[in-house]
Amino acid sequence: MIRFVNFSAAFGERNIVQDLTFSLPANSITALIGASGSGKTTLLRTLCRMNDRIKNFRIAGSVLVDGVDIYRPETDVYALRRKVGIIFQKPCVFPKSIFDNVIFGVRERISRREQPDRVEKVLREVFLWEEVKDRLGEKATTLSQGQQQRLTLARTLAVEPQVLLMDEPTSSLDPKSTAAIERLVQSLKNRHTILWVTHQHAQAQSIADQVLVIERGQVSPLRTPMARPSTSSTQVLQNVQGCPE
Amino acid sequence: MNEITTEKIVLAFIGGVTFLIAALLFFILSTLFLKGVPVLHAGFLFEESGDFGRAGGIFYQSMGTLILMGVAVLLSLPVALGSVLFQTEYLETGKFKTFLTQLTYILNATPTILFGLVGYLLFGVYLDTGVSWVTGSLILAVMILPTLQVSIREAVEALPEKYREAGMALGLSRPTQIYRIILPQSFYGMVTGVLLGLARAAGETAAIMFTATTFSGIRLPQSFSDPVPTLQTHILVLAQEAANPESIAQAWGAGLVLLGLVFLLTLMAWIFRTRVVMESEL
Numbered sequence A: 001m002i003r004f005v006n007f008s009a010a011f012g013e014r015n016i017v018q019d020l021t022f023s024l025p026a027n028s029i030t031a032l033i034g035a036s037g038s039g040k041t042t043l044l045r046t047l048c049r050m051n052d053r054i055k056n057f058r059i060a061g062s063v064l065v066d067g068v069d070i071y072r073p074e075t076d077v078y079a080l081r082r083k084v085g086i087i088f089q090k091p092c093v094f095p096k097s098i099f100d101n102v103i104f105g106v107r108e109r110i111s112r113r114e115q116p117d118r119v120e121k122v123l124r125e126v127f128l129w130e131e132v133k134d135r136l137g138e139k140a141t142t143l144s145q146g147q148q149q150r151l152t153l154a155r156t157l158a159v160e161p162q163v164l165l166m167d168e169p170t171s172s173l174d175p176k177s178t179a180a181i182e183r184l185v186q187s188l189k190n191r192h193t194i195l196w197v198t199h200q201h202a203q204a205q206s207i208a209d210q211v212l213v214i215e216r217g218q219v220s221p222l223r224t225p226m227a228r229p230s231t232s233s234t235q236v237l238q239n240v241q242g243c244p245e
Numbered sequence B: 001m002n003e004i005t006t007e008k009i010v011l012a013f014i015g016g017v018t019f020l021i022a023a024l025l026f027f028i029l030s031t032l033f034l035k036g037v038p039v040l041h042a043g044f045l046f047e048e049s050g051d052f053g054r055a056g057g058i059f060y061q062s063m064g065t066l067i068l069m070g071v072a073v074l075l076s077l078p079v080a081l082g083s084v085l086f087q088t089e090y091l092e093t094g095k096f097k098t099f100l101t102q103l104t105y106i107l108n109a110t111p112t113i114l115f116g117l118v119g120y121l122l123f124g125v126y127l128d129t130g131v132s133w134v135t136g137s138l139i140l141a142v143m144i145l146p147t148l149q150v151s152i153r154e155a156v157e158a159l160p161e162k163y164r165e166a167g168m169a170l171g172l173s174r175p176t177q178i179y180r181i182i183l184p185q186s187f188y189g190m191v192t193g194v195l196l197g198l199a200r201a202a203g204e205t206a207a208i209m210f211t212a213t214t215f216s217g218i219r220l221p222q223s224f225s226d227p228v229p230t231l232q233t234h235i236l237v238l239a240q241e242a243a244n245p246e247s248i249a250q251a252w253g254a255g256l257v258l259l260g261l262v263f264l265l266t267l268m269a270w271i272f273r274t275r276v277v278m279e280s281e282l
Ligand SMILES: Nc1ncnc2c1ncn2[C@@H]1O[C@H](COP(=O)(O)OP(=O)(O)O)[C@@H](O)[C@H]1O
Pocket: A011, A016, A034, A035, A036, A037, A038, A039, A040, A041, A042, A043, A054
């Protein structure tokens, strides 16, 4: 589904990652762990070309999504970003109603009649429907942080992405909301390829099918024994080149 | 001299200057009120002026001022908005962008008589459009363009980057992004800009004096080439008849109305600006 080939990224003279070659299997959860400043966010944003607006951001090599290099000049970035959704560390809801927030990315794409169904469907997927079904017209800013993060996830799901990038989605949340989000990604993984960034080993090992570590500009599979080894983690091992195994 | 003495001197100086400015402002306002209020009568705003401005009201003068201001904003707003969006959404940060920004600030500080002069030469002399409300509106439109631009750009730039990113991440195209996020989120800032632009146009006399206005003989313009009477010209012409107490009194009355208009616009701008702050804190 996603493949980095000899990929390097830099801000000006400052190299963030160098010569990465690895891939992520489809329909599974991959966790990416690494210290703060190690380039996790940069790598995620690269996958949906969110760094395009940053002037001194440079890349080399290629990033393939569904076998197509997303940095080709003829890439439709808007279509790419609909296919590869990203959830940021801090939830950012628009100062509009809950309904309007959920529908924000598809308002021009689906008819008015379909909108309520789409809203209900994705709010159910993120386990938020029961909490907000009677107050869809209220401002989304009145929700708690945890609810807001689930709302942004619903907003992204409404666009029907195939890939979900989650950048430390629970780091600003309380334990209960964290558990809710961890549980809900499990239910999403059979239809989405998920890349989950975290700096907590325990979280990575409990939620993910395979864990990657980013360190000194390199990405490699986690080598300590996994709490829950699965076949797909060995698959990732094979996919990572230059790994010392 | 120790620090405390220095501080006291500085404080006394700042206090003195502030007091002086406040006193001056108070003096102007109170004079305007004392002299203007007696002229105001029930029909002042809605009656035609008579006897070469010495009697009656200022209805058509007010209309003329409103026409010039309104058309100027209508002409200026799309241009200002377009150029701001081009600068903030499309142009990459760099020397050219900085240059454009500086240019707007310089234009904003240009004495208005220069706009009048250039407008007069361009329209009145070269294009020979004559003295008309269209010429005046065009000149005012150019004049308030930088004011509008600065206010609108400040509003757009005050928009938190996270909203842009959230829209971008959902795959919104740039026009959709502008229409769905940038415009609604900076709406109050834009209104503020328009109101300040209007206030600036309302206060303007020099630029329209020889290009758009007339003192008497016309009510509402009947064609594109007609001039209009305005409050500004009215005040100026009447005030020059210093020997005639009725003229002077009428001038004060018209001045009070003009001040009221500007004050109202500024107040509204201030109210809207307060709302901007509230919005951006969400
Ligand atoms: N816009 C930018 N311009 C320059 N350097 C940046 C920019 N964004 C991030 N960086 C740098 O890239 C490095 C990696 O950042 P990031 O990907 O955010 O790390 P992480 O998410 O792992 O904490 C950091 O050293 C950071 O300073």
